[in-house]
Amino acid sequence: MAEHYSSFRPRGTMWLLQRVTAVILIVLLAFHFFMLHFVTHAADITFAGTEARMSSVTYYLTMVLFLVTATFHGVNGVYAALLNQGLDGRAKTVVQAVLVVASVGLIVQGIRVANAMAGISL
Amino acid sequence: MSHSYDRGLVEDFGRWREFTAGMWAWIFHKFTGWILVGYLFTHIAVLSTAIPGAAGETVNDVNVYTYTIQELESLLLVRVMEVGLLAVAVFHILNGIRLLMVDLGIGLDAQDRSFYLSLVLTAVIAVASVPTFLEGML
Numbered sequence: 001m002a003e004h005y006s007s008f009r010p011r012g013t014m015w016l017l018q019r020v021t022a023v024i025l026i027v028l029l030a031f032h033f034f035m036l037h038f039v040t041h042a043a044d045i046t047f048a049g050t051e052a053r054m055s056s057v058t059y060y061l062t063m064v065l066f067l068v069t070a071t072f073h074g075v076n077g078v079y080a081a082l083l084n085q086g087l088d089g090r091a092k093t094v095v096q097a098v099l100v101v102a103s104v105g106l107i108v109q110g111i112r113v114a115n116a117m118a119g120i121s122l
Numbered sequence: 123m124s125h126s127y128d129r130g131l132v133e134d135f136g137r138w139r140e141f142t143a144g145m146w147a148w149i150f151h152k153f154t155g156w157i158l159v160g161y162l163f164t165h166i167a168v169l170s171t172a173i174p175g176a177a178g179e180t181v182n183d184v185n186v187y188t189y190t191i192q193e194l195e196s197l198l199l200v201r202v203m204e205v206g207l208l209a210v211a212v213f214h215i216l217n218g219i220r221l222l223m224v225d226l227g228i229g230l231d232a233q234d235r236s237f238y239l240s241l242v243l244t245a246v247i248a249v250a251s252v253p254t255f256l257e258g259m260l
Contacts, residue, residue: 019222022218022222025215025218026218030215033211037204037208037251037254037255042191042204043192043195043257043258045188045192046185046188046191046192047172047175047176047187047188048188050172067166070162071162074155074158074159074162077155077159078155081152081156106166109166112173113166113169113172116173116175117169117172
C-alpha cells in the first residue's frame, strides 16, 4: 500500500468543481429530502405551502444554489462517465454541446419555476 | 512506495465476478448518479406545473400544481419509487463522502469496509423510511 495517497494533484477545474459541488450537495440533498418527505410529507404538498417556503429569500437562494450545483454535478458526472467509456473525437464534441444545452435549459426552466413559486414575475 | 495492481478495466462489465469492493462501489456510484440526474430533469418537469399554478390555473377547482403532485402521490407505485429514490440518494451521498475521504487520502485501508458500511446504512435508512413514505397507502 502507499504510505500516503491523495488524489489532490492538479487535475483541472472540472475535477475540482465536481468535488466542491459534491460537498455542497451532501448537505442540500439531505436537507431537501428531510424537509419535503419527513417535515412536510410529499403527499401534503400544496401550491400555497410551496409558495410560503419559497417566499423566504434564504430558502429561494438555497434552492437556486441546489438547482445549479445539482445540474453541474449531474451533467459533469455523466460527461465523466462517458469519457471513461472512451468518448472521443466528433462524438465528444456533439455530447459536450448537447450536455451544455441541456444544462442551461434545465437551469433556466428551474429558475422560472422557482420564480413562479416565489411570486416573482420578470 | 506504492505497488500498482492491474485489475483490468472496470468498464469491462462482463468480468463482474472478479470485481473487488472498490470496483462495485465505482459501478454503484455511476448507476445511482445516472438515476439521480435523470430524476432531476423529471423533477423539474413536474414542478413546472407551478408556472400555470401561479397564474391561477386549476383542475377540478384545485391548483394544477397541487393537483399534479397529489395525484402522483396517490399512486402506490410512485410511493415505492420514492423509497427507491431515497435509497439511491442515500447511497450516493454516503459513498460520495467515502470517495471524498479517498481523495483526501483518509482511511484508505478501510475503503472496502466503508463501502460495505455505506450499503448497510443505506438499507437501514431506506427500510426505516418505508412507514413515512407509504403513510396512508396501506
